[in-house]
Ligand SMILES: [Zn+2]
């Protein structure tokens with residue numbers, strides 16, 4: 288098996304991703320909060336009509352601006368004095384397929400950005416990875432902030448500040464009527480998507496998940512799976528986000544999500560969990576302990592199976608049925624069991640069968656009983 | 658070009674409609690366009706007048722483009738692909754895009770909220786340096802006017818105006834409109850301008 292060359296993310300892999308830390312408000316239901324701003328530079332065609340030279344120019348300007356801001360600039364946030372804070376520029380088109388996939392698994396870049404060899408980049412704040420900027424995705428810039436738990440207000444502040452700092456040295460396309468101009472008119476206006484990732488195993492087990500899905504849709508929210516558009520709700524993970532971006536200010540969108548809709552979904556999920564414990568305790572326990580049993584005993588494991596079993600174990604941990612396993616350990620396995628993370632963790636390239644073995648080994652080790 | 662409908666008057670409104678799964682170009686005179694609901698007419702009711710005023714289309718008889726002068730994108734291509742090609746597309750296709758955007762954004766037809774902070778004296782944006790004398794790439798979009806303080810203020814005020822009208826605070830709306838006038842908001846010219854506080858249908 289070929290050893291993998293080191294990458295800027297090699298050491299970061301072991302610790303998983305910060306947004307999966309299990310910290311933050313309402314973390315029993317809300318995994319993470321994300322704010323994304325879409326921006327385009329004036330005077331250059333959007334990515335879908337741009338030549339490779341245009342894209343190179345975009346990357347050069349954005350990178351130049353980010354570097355002019357210095358290490359302290361973009362990463363932002365209130366951090367203790369002397370605490371290391373850095374940001375990294377990554378030429379995504381020069382990365383190996385494995386390392387591109389690694390960034391996708393960490394939710395730092397989209398699948399779309401990971402494919403293709405025209406100039407494309409990523410700016411990421413280290414070590415927290417709470418701020419990232421995709422360059423030359425569907426729009427010239429996609430500024431993203433992500434934090435664990437229900438934390439949209441703080442995520443907004445991080446993204447908003449990065450937007451201001453980038454904008455002070457770059458000209459963003461803006462139209463007095465349509466606002467920030469984006470390649471897809473569904474993003475025009477604020478260019479804003481606020482989303483939360485929710486873990487809703489209780490609603491699935493009580494059969495109410497479709498009701499929640501429909502209710503969210505009725506409120507013009509978009510509900511998607513773990514890996515975005517069209518992806519299934521693997522591991523009972525759902526993303527809920529605003530759909531419209533024109534005609535409403537950002538605080539109205541924030542209020543709708545953070546003060547109205549998300550708290551309701553959280554209440555539904557908690558009520559479902561309580562109902563399961565009261566009325567169907569033995570089947571709940573059976574599901575949780577079977578999942579834990581399989582994960583502690585298996586020798587081959589696919590990523591899909593891992594996610595769905597981990598979901599049940601996470602539920603068991605949160606409901607006090609499983610002790611000796613931390614919520615964070617379970618959370619981090621969500622990303623560590625993904626193919627590229629697994630290979631980086633082991634340090635070698637592996638075929639599918641070998642990955643299934645390694646995945647089973649990793650999960651057994653991390654969920655070992657005490 | 659004569660109007661497709663009446664074959665008499667000069668066509669000034671050019672519209673792309675989807676019919677039988679195909680995109681059909683229509684060239685209409687202003688009167689027929691209004692009759693067919695392609696563009697709002699100056700005689701529309703109060704609500705339409707307000708939205709027409711806000712959209713700056715009232716009685717302008719503005720022709721609508723089928724191709725963006727900036728990037729060369731055809732409107733039909735956008736309709737099948739879903740993506741616009743450059744910032745200029747939003748100006749070129751404004752008339753066609755406006756109703757689509759309003760539908761998608763559930764009535765939102767005008768930006769409100771954050772605007773770029775950057776104002777005034779341009780600290781020249783970095784331009785391609787001499788190190789890479791790149792061959793002229795695809796037709797470069799014409800330089801857009803910079804977003805100045807005034808445009809930003811206008812954008813903010815328009816958002817407030819729309820909000821005031823929706824919540825029927827007409828006095829406030831009138832005040833905001835005066836401010837917009839003072840700033841020289843180009844959309845406040847034309848016959849729709851009196852619509853905000855106006856009553857019933859004419
Ligand atoms: Zn006619």
Ligand SMILES: [Zn+2]
Pocket residue numbers: 725726727728729730741742743744745746747
């Ligand atoms: Zn264009």
